Amino acid sequence: MQRVTSKKGATRITALVVLALLLSYLTYQLLTPIDDPSLDGPRVTVVPVPNPNGFDAPHSVVAETPQVFWGDLHIHTSLSSDAFTMGVRAVPDDVYRFAKGETLTHGAGYPVTISRALDFAAVTDHAEYLGQAKLSDLDVPTTRQALSDILRRENRLTVTRSWWEIMSLIRDNGFKLTLEGVDADINRLAWEEIIAAAERHNAPGVFTTFAGWEWSADAGDVGTHLHRNIIYGGGGLPDIPFSAIDGPTPPELWAFLRAERALGRRVMAIPHNPNLSEGLAYRIADETGKRLESLSPVDRSELEPLSEILQIKGSSETHPLLSSLDEFADFEIAGTVPGRDMTLTSVKGAYARDALRSGISMSHSEGFNPLKFGVIGSSDSHNATSPSNEKGYTGKLPMMDGSAGLRTGAAGLGLNIMTPARKWGSGGLAGVWAAENTREALFDAMQRRETFATSGPRIVVSVFAGWSFPNQTATSPNFDAIARGKGVPMGSTLVASGENEAPEFVVVAERDPVGANLDRIQMIKGWVDAKGESQERIYDVAWSGDRVIDSVTKRLSPVGSTVDAAVATFDNSIGSPQLRAQWKDPDFDASQEAFYYARVLEIPTPRWSTYDAVQLGTKPMAPVSIQERAISSAIWYQP
Structure with missing residues (x-):
């Protein structure tokens, strides 16, 4: 006698077979030793590069x-x-x-x-x-x-x-x-x-x-x-x-x-x-x-x-x-x-x-x-x-x-x-x-707080504030000596000059010698207004290329990106190895207590998760790139 299988029964059998195969695959995946290429060989190798000061570190x-x-x-x-x-x-x-x-x-x-x-x-x-x-x-x-x-x-x-x-x-x-x-x-x-x-x-x-x-x-x-x-x-x-x-x-x-x-x-x-x-x-x-x-x-x-x-x-x-x-x-x-x-x-x-x-x-x-x-x-x-x-x-x-x-x-x-x-x-x-x-x-x-933070790269940042820096101080080969002689470094308090003129800031930033070029220098200002409430504002004070600040948004256009996420690479065809600024606060009020600090941004580079994805042959997590940075200690203005 020939056995007849209904269409519904056939569908059920097919589903059970698929489920069995799926469970077998999952069991194989779970119980098979992990193949993680990152466990093979050093993650970091020695790169004999001099540090930014010209000495071997x-x-x-x-x-x-x-x-x-x-x-x-x-x-x-x-x-x-x-x-x-x-x-x-x-x-x-x-x-x-x-x-x-x-x-x-x-x-x-x-x-x-x-x-x-x-x-x-x-x-x-x-x-x-x-x-x-x-x-x-x-x-x-x-x-x-x-x-x-x-x-x-x-x-x-x-x-x-x-x-x-x-x-x-x-x-x-x-x-x-x-x-x-x-x-x-x-x-x-x-x-x-x-x-x-x-x-x-x-x-x-x-x-x-x-x-x-x-x-x-x-x-x-x-x-x-x-x-x-x-x-x-x-x-x-x-x-x-x-x-x-x-x-x-x-x-x-x-x-x-x-x-x-x-x-x-x-x-x-x-x-x-x-x-x-x-x-x-x-x-x-x-x-x-x-x-x-x-x-x-x-x-x-x-x-x-x-x-x-x-x-x-x-x-x-x-x-x-x-x-x-x-x-x-x-x-x-x-x-x-x-x-x-x-x-x-x-x-x-x-x-x-x-x-x-x-x-x-x-x-x-x-x-x-x-x-x-x-x-x-x-x-x-x-x-x-x-x-x-x-x-x-x-x-x-x-x-x-x-x-x-x-x-x-x-x-x-x-x-x-x-x-x-x-x-x-x-x-x-x-x-x-x-x-x-x-x-x-x-x-x-x-x-004395003469320090700065970086997210990993060795970006060097110098920040000084004063009342009478000579013109071109930021670009002078004797920048540090002039700035220290005429101003105060990061971490310090700048006492009011007795007049209403705005303080001047000189900032120099140099890229990591084995890292990425720089996108921009920003000055972050915080102050206490006439009502006793604190406020903040961000100023782009130096940047790479011929970009301009938009007259409507008041923002600098992005530097762009050379990151190739598929192979976790970038190049320094954009950005600048060094940026310098000599800047006065255009919104200064001599009666308002304030602080200022510099933030220096690199051009985009691959994030660690992107390097991991390339190593494992998987799709990278978002974000695939980041803009590493250096952040200086503040300088406080005291009315």
């Missing part, structure tokens, strides 16, 4: 005229509990070895070498439970099996399961990853290891190290950052770091810093990731505008003379919700605390430009400015490296973003578990103008 220089020195004041090792559980095994000595040009093994198992050595660096491991995860017997994937083995030999299912196990451990325990609680002896031993490494590698005039740590407080919710890096410039060190367990609020930290300074110790705190603070990092007034005395002491600007505004977890210069007329405000915006919406309330008080405006507003009403700070960039790498390089980006936490496959999600189940890492930047660098490469000189320069 790290370079030895002793001069009366300040020079630019490049560094990273925010690097973690396996002594940080989050780094250790994420697969990091590097130690403080490795930070300085890498910074000086030696090759390290990344936590994900591949060799890494910095493209150009740094001039200074600091290990800033989390003070909370310092060293305890490393020295305890933790049952997590990266202690049962090396991270490099997990990534090379396991499959997407195993990688994802390992990720969830580690993240659950951190979420449930925070930095407290042992049942025994705080062990002061372990903290002290770890601190001694950090100090010993700094002393072994410090070479005055050649390479400078700073002892320090990270104070990692939150606002009661995990992810709401109030973090600071504590940096010592010599003159004695404490027996053990002061952590957020010892004092969980900024006023308690400041009390500790005052006590340290009373002992003759040179120390400062550097806030970082204010962009993840939910508006609390720079909060100094309540909803009515009344000063919060505990958060705005007179000496806050002395205790915290700098803020780190460019790093892996995004930019903290400004935000589109705060600077809606700033066409370049949407740069490496990393988002907010996971699970929360980004609103005007959450970003106000969380970005540097808004904080500078709040500071001059309080100066206008209270007679002092608690938010008078300069800026730097750093990495916040947790793998003993400084990966501030788009082409050679190696990530922050190895298990989270230590390979191209992890960063793009190709190594997981596609559950958006790596979403935060996809929004992160490649890091930043600190540029410091100092007379010599020593702890004393660099610390002095940081205390």
Whole structure:
């Protein structure tokens, strides 16, 4: 008897066959070892290129005229509990070895070498439970099996399961990853290891190290950052770091810093990731505008003379919700605390430009400015490296973003578990103008705020303000000497001249010698108007090519782009290697308190995610290109 199959039955059988084939394919994909080309070979190679000052970096220089020195004041090792559980095994000595040009093994198992050595660096491991995860017997994937083995030999299912196990451990325990609680002896031993490494590698005039740590407080919710890096410039060190367990609020930290300074110790705190603070990092007034005395002491600007505004977890210069007329405000915006919406309330008080405006507003009403700070960039790498390089980006936490496959999600189940890492930047660098490469000189320069931040490239920027610069000062071969003799550098206060003429600014910017040409120099101004309210305005003061500012939009036309996303390349056929400006504020009012800082933009270049996509043979995530930048510390005008 012949069996007859209905049309409906045939359709059902076909669907079941297709489903079976799909499940077989998915099982194969999930259980097949991951093929991630980024695990093969070094991500960064040594490029023997002289630095912009004409010295091989790290370079030895002793001069009366300040020079630019490049560094990273925010690097973690396996002594940080989050780094250790994420697969990091590097130690403080490795930070300085890498910074000086030696090759390290990344936590994900591949060799890494910095493209150009740094001039200074600091290990800033989390003070909370310092060293305890490393020295305890933790049952997590990266202690049962090396991270490099997990990534090379396991499959997407195993990688994802390992990720969830580690993240659950951190979420449930925070930095407290042992049942025994705080062990002061372990903290002290770890601190001694950090100090010993700094002393072994410090070479005055050649390479400078700073002892320090990270104070990692939150606002009661995990992810709401109030973090600071504590940096010592010599003159004695404490027996053990002061952590957020010892004092969980900024006023308690400041009390500790005052006590340290009373002992003759040179120390400062550097806030970082204010962009993840939910508006609390720079909060100094309540909803009515009344000063919060505990958060705005007179000496806050002395205790915290700098803020780190460019790093892996995004930019903290400004935000589109705060600077809606700033066409370049949407740069490496990393988002907010996971699970929360980004609103005007959450970003106000969380970005540097808004904080500078709040500071001059309080100066206008209270007679002092608690938010008078300069800026730097750093990495916040947790793998003993400084990966501030788009082409050679190696990530922050190895298990989270230590390979191209992890960063793009190709190594997981596609559950958006790596979403935060996809929004992160490649890091930043600190540029410091100092007379010599020593702890004393660099610390002095940081205390006086003669610093600038870059998003990674070594763009050199000089900014001075004064009342009587000679014509052509900006183009003079003796620019620095003339500008210093007639004006004040970034980080300074320009006192009123007694007349109503506008101050003059001279700015010189030079591209990274192995990087991209420059698009433009902008001056960002913030001021307090007659009503006591702060305002901001952006001026294009120098640019490449023959572009003009539109008479209607008041904006300079875009520089264009040479980026080819398919192969992750660009060329310097547009832009300029150097830009100079001598500029007066056309809207100056001598009665209004103000600040000014320079922002220098490169031409567009490929983002790290585009380099990753080419390496993996996948479609790049948006944006495929970025405009790297340098941001100077401000100069304040005091009526």
